[in-house]
Amino acid sequence: xxxxxxxxxxxxxxxxxxxxxxxxxxxxxxxxxxxxxxxxxxxxxxxxxxxxxxxxxxxxxxxxxxxxxxxxxxxxxxxxxxxxxxxxxxxxxxxxxxxxxxxxxxxxxxxxxxxxxxxxxxxxxxxxxxxxxxxxxxxxxxxxxxxxxxxxxxxxxxxxxxxxxxxxxxxxxxxxxxxxxxxxxxxxxxxxxxxxxxxxxxxxxxxxxxxxxxxxxxxxxxxxxxxxxxxxxxxxxxxxxxxxxxxxxxxxxxxxxxxxxxxxx
Amino acid sequence: xxxxxxxxxxxxxxxxxxxxxxxxxxxxxxxxxxxxxxxxxxxxxxxxxxxxxxxxxxxxxxxxxxxxxxxxxxxxxxxxxxxxxxxxxxxxxxxxxxxxxxxxxxxxxxxxxxxxxxxxxxxxxxxxxxxxxxxxxxxxxxxxxxxxxxxxxxxxxxxxxxxxxxxxxxxxxxxxxxxxxxxxxxxxxxxxxxxxxxxxxxxxxxxxxxxxxxxxxxxxxxx
Numbered sequence: 001x002x003x004x005x006x007x008x009x010x011x012x013x014x015x016x017x018x019x020x021x022x023x024x025x026x027x028x029x030x031x032x033x034x035x036x037x038x039x040x041x042x043x044x045x046x047x048x049x050x051x052x053x054x055x056x057x058x059x060x061x062x063x064x065x066x067x068x069x070x071x072x073x074x075x076x077x078x079x080x081x082x083x084x085x086x087x088x089x090x091x092x093x094x095x096x097x098x099x100x101x102x103x104x105x106x107x108x109x110x111x112x113x114x115x116x117x118x119x120x121x122x123x124x125x126x127x128x129x130x131x132x133x134x135x136x137x138x139x140x141x142x143x144x145x146x147x148x149x150x151x152x153x154x155x156x157x158x159x160x161x162x163x164x165x166x167x168x169x170x171x172x173x174x175x176x177x178x179x180x181x182x183x184x185x186x187x188x189x190x191x192x193x194x195x196x197x198x199x200x201x202x203x204x205x206x207x208x209x210x211x212x213x214x215x216x217x218x219x220x221x222x223x224x225x226x227x228x229x230x231x232x233x234x235x236x237x238x239x240x241x242x243x244x245x246x247x248x249x250x251x252x253x254x255x256x257x258x259x260x261x262x263x264x265x
Numbered sequence: 266x267x268x269x270x271x272x273x274x275x276x277x278x279x280x281x282x283x284x285x286x287x288x289x290x291x292x293x294x295x296x297x298x299x300x301x302x303x304x305x306x307x308x309x310x311x312x313x314x315x316x317x318x319x320x321x322x323x324x325x326x327x328x329x330x331x332x333x334x335x336x337x338x339x340x341x342x343x344x345x346x347x348x349x350x351x352x353x354x355x356x357x358x359x360x361x362x363x364x365x366x367x368x369x370x371x372x373x374x375x376x377x378x379x380x381x382x383x384x385x386x387x388x389x390x391x392x393x394x395x396x397x398x399x400x401x402x403x404x405x406x407x408x409x410x411x412x413x414x415x416x417x418x419x420x421x422x423x424x425x426x427x428x429x430x431x432x433x434x435x436x437x438x439x440x441x442x443x444x445x446x447x448x449x450x451x452x453x454x455x456x457x458x459x460x461x462x463x464x465x466x467x468x469x470x471x472x473x474x475x476x477x478x479x480x481x482x483x484x485x486x487x488x
Contacts, residue, residue, distance in 0.1 A: 151389050154406050158388035194406060194424075196386055 003036075003114040005107050006238070007136035007165075011152030013123030015144045016173040019209060019219075020231070021120035022050040024140075027220040027235035029081030033115040036075065038087045038106075040132040041122035042097055045089035051078060052216020053086050062090035065102040071109055080221060085114075095127040100134030107135035116238075125159060133160060139168040140200060145175055145186040150194055157197060169198040171234060174205045175248050188248070201234035203227050204248050269293045271432055277309035277339065278396075284315075287323060291330065297433070298334040311340040311360075314348060321351040328355065380415060387411065387425065396432070407447055413437070422467075426450075435474045440484050443467035454479050 008021045018041070025037040039047035042062065048054040059074035064087070071087075078084035087106075090097060107117055121132030133139060139160050143153040153170075160168045172188050179185040192199050206227035212219040219228040220235075226246065233243045268283035268290045282290050310331060312324075328338040341352035342360045349359040380398030389408025393399055398415035409425035411417050416438050417429045423441035428450040430437025435452035448457050449472055456472070456479035469484040 151408050155389040155408060158391050161388075194404075196404070 002111040003034075003107075003117045005111075005117045005119065005135045005137045006140055007040075007119040007121055007133050007138075008140045008142060009121035009129060009132060009156055009160075010123065010142040010149070011125065011156040012143075012149045015142050015149050016203070017123070017142050018046045018050055018120050019213065020140070020142050020171060020173065020203075021118050022047060023218045023220045023228070023231035024235055024238070025084055025086075025116075025118050026051070026078070026081055026218040027232045028116050028118075028238065029078065029084035030220065030232075031235055031239065032083070033239070034083040034113065035081075035116045035118065036085045036087060036110055036114050038117065038119045039089035040098075040103070040119050040128060042089045042128065042131075043091065043094045044122065045091050047120045048076075048086060048088045049216060050213055051086055051218065053078065053088070054216075057088045060088045060090040061106070062093050062097045064106060065098045071106065080217070095122065095131065098131055100130050103131050104135040125155065129156075129159075133163060133165050136165045139165055140171055141168055141195070141197070142171045142173050143191065143195075144173050145180075145188065145191055147186065150186065150191055154195055157195060167198065169200040170195055171201045171203065172199070173203045175202055176205045177248050180248055199245075200237055201230055202245050202248055203230040203234075204246065269297055271297060272396075277311060278336070279311050279313060281313040282315070282317065287317075287319075291327065294327070295330060298330070298336070306335045308336050309339045310336055311342055312338060313342040314345075316344045317348060318345045319343070319348045319351055321354050324348070324351050324355055324357070328357075386421075389425075405441075405446075416440070438471055438473040440469070440471040442469045444470035444472060444481060444484075449479060451479055 008017050010017050021037055025035050028035045037047060038061065039045050048057060053076050056076050059069040061074065063069045064071050064074045075085040075087055078086065110117055119132050119136065122128035141153050141156060143149045157168050160166060170192065172191055175188065176185060180187055188202055204226045206219065206225055208222060208225040209219050209227050212222060219225050220231045222228045230246055233246070236243050268285050270281040270283070272279045312327065324341060331338050338357060340358035340360060341348065342362065343349050344361060352359045380400060381395050382400045383393060384402045386403045387393060387401065387405045387409040389406055392410040392412070394412045396414040399411055399413040400418045401411065402420045404421040405411060405419055405423045405425045405427070407424040411425065412428045412431045414432045414434065415430065417427050419441040421441070422443040423446050425446060426448045427439050427446055429439045430452040433452055435454065437451050439449055439451065445458060445467070448455065451472065451474050454474055470481050471484040472479055472481045
């Protein structure tokens with residue numbers, strides 16, 4: 001069966017595209033899917049770091065596009081999951097080193113051998129973004145519950161619709177439980193109402209993400225982290241399972257968890 | 266009657282220069298252009314000058330004036346052969362008289378009074394420009410733009426920027442089920458919503474110009 005090509009994008013930088021790509025790739029791999037994660041952020045590559053694979057890179061996507069190596073040579077096998085591969089970005093080149101046609105061609109070459117191809121888009125709406133969405137069958141829009149991020153997500157959805165890439169669905173990342181509880185943040189209903197696309201997941205802000213990012217161990221592998229659970233749920237939804245959304249409002253923060261632990265003890 | 270008349274047609278704008286001294290007419294044209302720059306941006310213009318005899322320099326001057334406002338002069342329509350020759354010299358199309366395209370009889374005389382119906386969510390960065398009325402079924406999100414020569418009616422939430430009567434019509438109105446624009450313009454008037462928290466329960470509202478200011482009232486039947 002041919003792979004589904006899913007591009008993860010956002011418009012605004014720093015909302016968690018790369019974290020989402022890394023975690024969904026690993027989560028899908030854990031669920032037995034054959035997955036390739038492509039880093040389309042040429043010149044500012046990060047996906048390899050988040051997956052803990054940066055010291056294994058020999059060839060990259062530009063080498064493949066320019067014919068310096070075969071596609072198989074550039075694919076790096078993940079160290080945690082057996083059926084997961086990374087196609088890394090080049091660090092010393094820029095977005096113009098690859099064209100949207102190259103991206104489509106590369107993805108078509110891999111379609112027969114995998115179940116999912118996840119593409120990590122760079123921020124912005126220029127060439128890098130065009131490269132990333134060119135081969136997409138589906139688009140995941142990542143946003144945070146902030147006005148600026150939602151505005152950029154809206155712009156991106158417009159561009160995705162104009163390119164007739166879709167369907168686009170939404171992941172709301174870094175939702176802060178205590179701020180939602182006190183009504184100090186756009187809530188998820190507000191965001192969904194503005195963007196009017198299908199909601200695929202809500203990921204709580206989780207300090208464990210920073211640790212996992214720095215260590216190169218995606219948070220989905222941490223079975224205690226709320227964000228890891230959220231990403232695992234999104235992966236299951238991508239496979240067509242009905243999984244209820246996490247109730248962020250009731251998600252205990254660390255202190256409350258400790259208090260509960262002490263009480264139980 | 267004003268000495269500069271600007272009319273929207275299906276193919277672009279028709280700018281008619283009336284009688285009188287060219288310098289004062291050009292000043293008026295410039296005012297009209299800068300006053301409503303957002304509407305004209307990117308438009309293609311046919312210039313109608315009647316029997317006026319114009320030199321290459323004069324037409325070149327108008328062309329530059331239009332270009333400054335991001336409008337491109339495409340054709341000159343004149344009964345004076347000298348003017349047409351000058352225009353051709355500048356690489357412009359010329360015509361002896363303006364003949365509107367033949368159209369079915371049921372159409373109204375002026376393209377201007379027609380409207381478009383758009384069914385979509387207008388997202389940040391997207392824009393609708395139309396010389397007539399614009400009716401949108403769907404939301405207009407923050408960062409989106411609607412510019413109409415006539416009225417703007419939105420069956421949905423208005424969060425973006427709108428300009429009704431963009432060619433100088435202060436009689437135009439803006440209606441929305443939830444009227445909360447970033448900025449609202451009617452003719453040459455500009456308004457923005459009051460600062461502070463948004464209302465809990467939006468009601469359909471209508472904005473129009475009364476005694477020189479934009480006012481907003483609930484949008485009910487009979488208004």
